[in-house]
Amino acid sequence: MTVAHLSDLHLGYGAGTAGRTSDAARVFEEALARIAGIGPRLVVIAGDVFDHPDVTAPPIATFTRAIHKLRERVPDVVVAVVAGVRDTPLDPSHQGPLAVVGALQSVEAATVASRRLVLLDGDLSVTLVPHHAARRAPPPKLAPDRAAKWNVLVLHGVPATAGPGARGSQPGRARRSAAPSPRAGSALPVPLTGWDYVALGSRHTRAQIAERAHYCGSLERIGPDPWEEAAVDKGFLTAHLESGEVSFEPVEARAAVSLAPVDATDGGTATAARRLGEALAGVPGGIDGKLLRVPVRGLGPDAMAALDREVLARVRRRVAELRIDALPGPAPAGKAAAAKGAAGSRAGRSP
Amino acid sequence: MKLELLCTATRTAALELSDARGLVAFVSDPDALWREYMAAIRAALASRGRLRGRGSVVSVGAEGRGGRGRRGAPAVATVGSADFESLLEKMLAAHALRREEFAAVWLGTGRAETWLSAAVALLNGPETTRRARGDLGAVGGGAGGRPDHAPARDESAAAWVRRLIREATSDVQRLARAQVGTAELEARAKELREAAAVKRGDAEAAAMAWVRERQDAETRLLLYRDRERELRERLKRIRDAGRDAGCVNCGRPLEDRLDAVREARREEWEDVVQDGKWWRRRRDQLELKPDELKEIESRALSLGAEIEDLSEELERRKVQALELAAATDRLTQLRELEARIAEGTGRTRQTEDANRDEAVRLVEAARERVRAKVHAKLIALTGGRFAGAFPELYADWLAGNRGSGEDSAVLETAARITLAEIAxxxxxxxxxxxxxxxxxxxxxxxxxxxxxxxARLARRIPLVLVKATPRVAAGAPESFDLLYSLEDTGKGQRVRRRRPGPAALWLQG
Structure with missing residues (x-):
């Protein structure tokens, strides 16, 4: 019995921006094509299917099309989806976009209340807890179905007692990476005993939280600082319920390259342009289509404007996303030599 | 000064902020109530301790830099009351800030020059600021104002003050003229808001109907395709097996009923194909947004744009009304200064010139530092997209040109955050x-x-309160610590608050 586990698809991410409109859709379609090759009976999506609840028609069409293709290759597949925080409208009287995709054949969605699906003549029980149900008081009581051979729990949330390396990384949560996790007192109790697999969503990096409890992470590098995840492979998980074995299946997310600071404190625009050129030339595989971060040290507003007109505007056209960081003052002593035009300190890998 | 309660002069729906911490948003669209909150607190601040009736409440002492370690209860006061004035005076004196500069830091009011003046005063520190302001004159551009407000070398102090008086008089007249016709604009804005609310409701209903219909067509089409495939396979099986083909219901060979069954299946298959074609055309028809929906959305958008323009104009006028009060005060002070100069109480010309030069140098250096900080912040917020346009954008903004586009919005936000960080x-x-x-x-x-x-700023300041539309709040709810929104109760409106962001999970065992 194999279960594929995805989360944090953020379909619709980047709408209205220059370079990344189709990224989330592309990796989702790739992931489902890979899942079709594996042929699981159950696919679970642990929330944040869409980037925001006021989603437009194209992301819904992407989801519909991909599910249809999956069904063509795996006709008896069931896709179980819980609504994440991004799928849930602020107005509690609205169910959000998952109510629409939940009407598709083979798709079972939990938008507001918890649901239990009983599949394979009662052998497989899937408990779905969407964001709204996880936040409400009193909290739902979560217990496995004793009559079922296999029990799967699908949840969207962050661990209240996260340890080192178990911190969130999702759009808009940059500061929370340094903030303590929520206290257990106000948290939803999730007893782990009796579940064959607990599929979690909300964090954008893959992590095993407990035995048989996993975050699979997002499929794409997204959010205000995608370079934070430059060195992390993106993909989905497959869990084999009989053996307990869990495997990671990578997908080809955008590669992210973060250059070492280009130091212009002892020169001007020309120096910065030359050092930037050297740094860009040293990026393995080039910069085209990648997410590129360029810290520039010691250039004032007017010199930076000149650099933008002369160099950065051309670079911007070649990459999917360009981020410039204006760093003040001279480089820290001892690091200056290494900083001058050195190529990527962190480069994201593509599988 | 931590906001504890934000209220309007007339309505009962108040924002209770006493336990609000972090990045907090008031979510609404349209934002009539928010504008009333802002107008009420600005008016209270401008009343200089003469507020009558209820007002917003602040506390001082329990929070702020190092405040967590302080002992004793915080001082609580109503904005615009005498107690508030006493607290404010202490704060202004401690940092050599003017009243309008503090309002710029705290509430984001006033012109760009006032923001800059506040930032320069805070960067230079109270002693330097007081000395520079004394050298550049008790009023006028002061330590943070434009250096070109300082007198030229060949200009006497009296002539300089006369020039400033001429400029201030012109400002007062210009701002008074700008207030003409405000009541008519407010009535028009109200009318448009009502019309836009109706139109948005229509658009939402029409969009939902379209999505439902399209989804229905897609689902039906998929069903017909499945059925067509099934029938086609059945026909193929009958054809391959001939008279031995089994009946679907009883399993017995069809034998001499073969032709009749085959014909019946073929007819059924053709019917399904015909119906499927119809649903495909229906789905294709529904692929594009219906004209009626487009028209409703377009009308709602144009109403929204018109309301936005009007709201901005009204907001500008409210700000100008406050500026008018400040300009009138300034004119009064300048006339007093002119009288003092006429009495011959000034310092010697030579000392004045030297001190003025030093003050101008300090102010210019601090202004350049502020510009660099705003630049770095704008680069951080936009990923460098406006790096090339910054010099022109910043100059435009300082000249008082507040546009309605995303470039001016992001520059102003960058300047606002920078100013708070400097403070x-x-x-x-x-x-x-x-x-x-x-x-x-x-x-x-x-x-x-x-x-x-x-959110990072909210780790340094206990409460960062922002106005957000539902689109902004729903697009990144996890960024906020608390959301306030208006809710219709049937008997009226009440403010609802909720904690957004993902649920916390307590994994046990």
Whole structure:
């Protein structure tokens, strides 16, 4: 019995921006094509299917099309989806976009209340807890179905007692990476005993939280600082319920390259342009289509404007996303030599 | 000064902020109530201790830099009361800030020059600021104002003050003229808001109907395709097996009923194909947004744009009304100064010139530092997209040209955050800052970065209160610590608050 586990698809991410409109859709379609090759009976999506609840028609069409293709290759597949925080409208009287995709054949969605699906003549029980149900008081009581051979729990949330390396990384949560996790007192109790697999969503990096409890992470590098995840492979998980074995299946997310600071404190625009050129030339595989971060040290507003007109505007056209960081003052002593035009300190890998 | 309660002069729906911490948003669209909050607190601040009736409440002392370690209960006062004036005076004196400069830091009011003047005073520190302001004159551009407000070398102090009086008089006249016709504009804005609310409701209903219909067509089409495939396979099986083909119901060979069954299946298959074609055409028809929906959305958008323009104009006029009060005060002070100069109480010309030169140098250096900080912040919020345009954008903004586009919105937000950061670095116990507008005008790339930056600011200032539209709040709910919104109860409206973001999970065992 194999279960594929995805989360944090953020379909619709980047709408209205220059370079990344189709990224989330592309990796989702790739992931489902890979899942079709594996042929699981159950696919679970642990929330944040869409980037925001006021989603437009194209992301819904992407989801519909991909599910249809999956069904063509795996006709008896069931896709179980819980609504994440991004799928849930602020107005509690609205169910959000998952109510629409939940009407598709083979798709079972939990938008507001918890649901239990009983599949394979009662052998497989899937408990779905969407964001709204996880936040409400009193909290739902979560217990496995004793009559079922296999029990799967699908949840969207962050661990209240996260340890080192178990911190969130999702759009808009940059500061929370340094903030303590929520206290257990106000948290939803999730007893782990009796579940064959607990599929979690909300964090954008893959992590095993407990035995048989996993975050699979997002499929794409997204959010205000995608370079934070430059060195992390993106993909989905497959869990084999009989053996307990869990495997990671990578997908080809955008590669992210973060250059070492280009130091212009002892020169001007020309120096910065030359050092930037050297740094860009040293990026393995080039910069085209990648997410590129360029810290520039010691250039004032007017010199930076000149650099933008002369160099950065051309670079911007070649990459999917360009981020410039204006760093003040001279480089820290001892690091200056290494900083001058050195190529990527962190480069994201593509599988 | 941490906001504890934000209320309007007339309505009962108040924002209870006493336990609000972090990045907090008031979510609404349209934002009539928010504008009333802002107008009420600005008016209370401008009343200089003469407020009558209820007002917003602040506390001082429990929060702010190093405040957590302080002992004793915080001082609580109503904005505009005599108690508030006493607290404010202490804060202004401690940092050599003017009243309008503090309002700029705290509430984001006033002109760009006032923001800059506040930032320069905070960067230079109270002693330097007081000395520079004394050298450049007790009023006027002062330590943070334009250096070109300082007198030229060959200009006497009396002539300089006369020039400033001429400029201030012109400002007062210009601002008074700008207030003409405000009541008519307010009535028009109200009318448009009502019309837009109706149109938005229509658009939402029409969009839902379209999505439902399209989904229905897609589902039906898929069903017909499945059925067609099934029938086609059945026909093929009958054809391959001939008279031995089994009946679907009883399993016995069809034998001499073969032709009749085959014909019946073929007819059924053709019917399904015909119906399927119809649903395919229906689905294709529904692929594009219906004209009627487009028209409703377009009308709602144009109404929205018109309301936005009008709201901005009204907001500008409210700000100008406050500026008018400040300009009138300034004119009065300048006339007093002119009288003092006429009495011959000034210092010697030579000393004055030297001190003025030094003051101008200090002010210019600090202005350049502020520009560099705003530049770095704008680069951070936009990923460098406006790096090339910054010099012109910044000059335009300083000249008072506040556009309605995303470029001016993000520049103003960058300047606002920078000003708050400078204030915290200077040790101002702000307790809270308010970003009254602008987030809804940021584009999809800049908004998440800006919210992340505001969240970082909220780790240094106990309360960062922003106005957000539902689109902004729903697009990144996890960025906020608390959301306030208006809710219809049937008997009226009440303010509802909720904690957004993902649920916390307590994994046991």
């Amino acid at each position: 915290v670095d200077a040790g101002v116990a702000l307790g809270s800052v308010v970003l009254p507008a602008g987030l809804e005008r940021l584009n999809g790339e800049d908004l998440p970065r800006t919210l992340a930056d505001l």
